[in-house]
Amino acid sequence: MSGAEPLLRVADIRVTFGGITALDGVSFDQRAGHILGLIGPNGAGKTTLFNCLSRLYHPTSGDIRLEGASILGRAAHRIAEIGIGRTFQNVALFQRLSVRDNALVGGHARTRSSMIGDALRLPAAKRTERDSLERVHEILSWLGLESVADAPVGGLPFGTQKRVELARALATRPKLLLLDEPAGGLNHDEVHELGRLIRRIRDERGVSVLLVEHHMGLVMSIADRVVALNFGRKLAEGTPAEVQRDPDVIRAYLGDKAA
Numbered sequence: 101m102s103g104a105e106p107l108l109r110v111a112d113i114r115v116t117f118g119g120i121t122a123l124d125g126v127s128f129d130q131r132a133g134h135i136l137g138l139i140g141p142n143g144a145g146k147t148t149l150f151n152c153l154s155r156l157y158h159p160t161s162g163d164i165r166l167e168g169a170s171i172l173g174r175a176a177h178r179i180a181e182i183g184i185g186r187t188f189q190n191v192a193l194f195q196r197l198s199v200r201d202n203a204l205v206g207g208h209a210r211t212r213s214s215m216i217g218d219a220l221r222l223p224a225a226k227r228t229e230r231d232s233l234e235r236v237h238e239i240l241s242w243l244g245l246e247s248v249a250d251a252p253v254g255g256l257p258f259g260t261q262k263r264v265e266l267a268r269a270l271a272t273r274p275k276l277l278l279l280d281e282p283a284g285g286l287n288h289d290e291v292h293e294l295g296r297l298i299r300r301i302r303d304e305r306g307v308s309v310l311l312v313e314h315h316m317g318l319v320m321s322i323a324d325r326v327v328a329l330n331f332g333r334k335l336a337e338g339t340p341a342e343v344q345r346d347p348d349v350i351r352a353y354l355g356d357k358a359a
């Protein structure tokens with residue numbers, strides 16, 4: 101292993117809710133350029149960890165560092181500024197707004213132009229707006245969404261709405277993209293397509309991806325590394341092949357559901 105700083109370091113994270121320990125000393129690193137899959141049976145702590153990474157939950161102890169700097173002082177609505185983008189398990193878009201406007205909301209989360217500057221349409225605000233529009237245009241084309249750019253999101257098929265969510269997250273120009281069960285609600289072909297897209301996001305846009313996912317086929321086909329949780333602890337970590345044949349992982353899954 102090289103001594104290079106990982107992109108993401110999760111260090112001894114513990115989260116308790118009253119008497120329940122949802123995460124109990126979980127640690128792992130994610131290298132830049134990697135797709136990391138976070139798996140585990142129901143109740144393992146995946147969502148809790150995801151919520152810590154996106155700053156919705158504050159861990160009871162431990163640290164989360166992005167490129168060496170702790171993110172724990174950051175409010176959830178400001179993680180885009182440090183390069184963390186996210187999507188939601190159930191698509192969370194403005195249904196009446198167009199595809200383009202939804203993506204622009206993402207871009208705006210990153211730009212932090214001032215409200216007064218925007219209102220007075222100062223040159224800097226105009227430039228920011230123009231840059232955001234150009235960036236969103238490029239992302240929508242890249243995702244094959246330009247033909248629906250003006251359509252209200254509400255009328256679009258679910259699979260397309262999921263791509264709009266990705267557009268919005270990518271518009272924040274993340275270094276690390278957090279995906280919360282992106283395969284949920286998609287059919288077989290759509291999951292296959294999503295896998296290709298996540299790989300392209302990494303390969304063509306240089307964005308590292310951390311995904312929480314129940315769809316084992318998807319995780320195992322695209323992840324560079326997999327972290328398996330069970331009962332709030334790290335059960336196994338390694339390449340997909342290593343984790344898939346880990347006896348503890350097999351036991352945790354077979355004990356949970358005979359799939």
Ligand SMILES: Nc1ncnc2c1ncn2[C@@H]1O[C@H](COP(=O)(O)OP(=O)(O)OP(=O)(O)O)[C@@H](O)[C@H]1O
Pocket residue numbers: 117120121122140141142143144145146147148149
């Ligand atoms: N807000 C909360 N308040 C109390 N307990 C919680 C809360 N969130 C999670 N838990 C508990 O923490 C544990 C881990 O839950 P979590 O939702 O993180 O698991 P998960 O791996 O995401 O499960 P699933 O695959 O079912 O979504 C569970 O015992 C759960 O009941």
